[in-house]
Amino acid sequence: MFENIMLSFRGIRSHKMRSALTMLGIIIGIAAIIIIVSIIGGASAQLKNEMIGDSTNTVKISLYSRDEQYSPYSASEGGSIPGITTISEETIQDVLSVDGIEAAAAFYCNEYGLDVKYLDKTNYCSGYGVDLDYFPLSGRTLTSGRLFTQRDYDNRSNVIILTDSLAGQLFKNEDAVGKSVQLGNELFTVVGIVTKLVDYSEIESLSDYYLTIGMEDKGAYVPYTSWSDVAGYDDIQSLLVKIPDPDNIITSATAASDILNASIVSDKFQYKAGTLSEDADYLKEIMKITSILLIGIASISLVVGGIGVMNIMLVSVTERTREIGLKKALGARRRVILGQFLTESVVLTSIGGVIGVLIGIGIAKLVGIIIDMPTVISVGSIAISVGFSMGVGIIFGLVPSVKAANLNPIDALRYE
């Protein structure tokens, strides 16, 4: 085997130009497949991160109107909704017992409906009343100051944590930690600044998606015990759940929503997971079809490359007819001759495959930089590509190799 491979390398080296041109077909095919898979993989990873959740795999379950598309927050403006109560500790325990759910945190939320003031500056923000479990789940990380402590909850302290973009707008270059801001009618002391780890979004449709990615990330967090000072009411909560396996997101989130719905009495509102909208599925489906189509086209070039390999292998067999005859006379079995030519063909296409993978990765990275999109180069796709090019070598090398192996030794020796 090793000898065959060395022999193949020597054969390829002795026909550099011919081998390079033959490989070119395979190189182009494999590079095209790698580029397509990497870019589409990157695009869908981005889509998944931004639409379905993020790498922390958290899903927000919120209250929605049953029959209309408006948000419960506007419906509940100025007060509570009859039949809807705070999410109890028991309900959270029930949710945690759902298969696939690792953690859950209830929180109050008022999206982009709050004014926040510092000295004479006023800005708007989303307000959240959160518990201790919220930050580890939410995909936000502390950049300065501290997070809340149990004491803040026990003392109902007026402490607040701001997102870095909100703090930036209010305080410019000043250090925000230790300053007081007014949220609602109360003054709060800033204790920490958080930043987005990755984009945790609350998205229900494509239009929301485009709206949200254009929006600034302005949020203010207070302990849930202080929420009533901010909002004036405290009964509508959302639940943040962590579902590590993306494949479980739909089923687990639906099960959690059902548990939450069982805890309320309302024919107007229901809890729904703000995730995996049909739009997102549709978009993913389009991507899938596109990638299958593109890979199909790239495969055609691979087949064309394979035919090139077959052609050149047939030429090689004819050229080496005498050599084959001699080897047979010296006692080479059919299998040896078959192995020699098959190895040569596979070595040829494998080199092409490896070069194709390298070129493909290079171009995919370049395209990713140019159009500013992440590319996902999976080990799997590389392995499959190289494997595929080997397969092409075997399939298209088989006919010439069998032809060589079946040559009659005297005809081969007599060949001029």
Add this chain to the structure above:
Amino acid sequence: MILDLKGIYKNYQAGDMEVPVLKNIDLQVKEGDYLSIMGPSGSGKSTLMNIIGLLDKPTSGTYLFDGINIADQNDHSLSSIRNKGIGFVFQNFNLMPRETALANVELPLLYAGVKKRKRREIATAALEKVGLADRMKFYPTQLSGGQKQRVAIARAIVNTPKILLADEPTGALDSRSGDQVMELFSTLNSEGVTIVMITHEKSVADCADKIVVIYDGELMSLGEYNERGQAQRSRQANTASAKKLTLEKTETQQQGGNDNG
């Protein structure tokens, strides 16, 4: 008995016609024999060589190689016999052009499944035997004709075959290199190697202990061939002289006629 051929016929298909190339060949070669098969071109000697070398199969007749009936063997075991039982020496050397002398000699060992280190050892010894110890790393293009043929001989004997089969081994060589090859053959034979050599040159054939002649597909002894040749020559001579006589006669008649006219 290493070779035992009985009633071997070989026909070739030429269009609709079956052309007989070998007719009723009987040939026995014992261990240690040194036999020359002589014959003019077109006599069927290459076909006989191919059959002996298991590169071709006879149309009919039985061929026992070292007691094994060839007709019963499949492709796999024929390869194995060619590999271990027969050493080929060709007129045009047939060396692998991209391999060194050593690698060429190693080739039959490779097919016999000998391990790399052992292969190198045996092949080196074979090249030393043919006097090319200092040319092992040379490529065929860097060797003279005589050297190339000696590499080919080293390759032929490397698996210590039952028989060395040579087809016009001196055909492509100058007389000095040819003599060297013949000397090498004699040495090998004296060491016990059985040799069957095909040639059309009487001087080369004379190096062997025994000479047979193949003529028009039939195998005969040198004596028979000479008798037959003599008979034929005299027949041809007779016809020729008869023709000459007739011609002379006609000419005189014509001349006479002219004189008369």
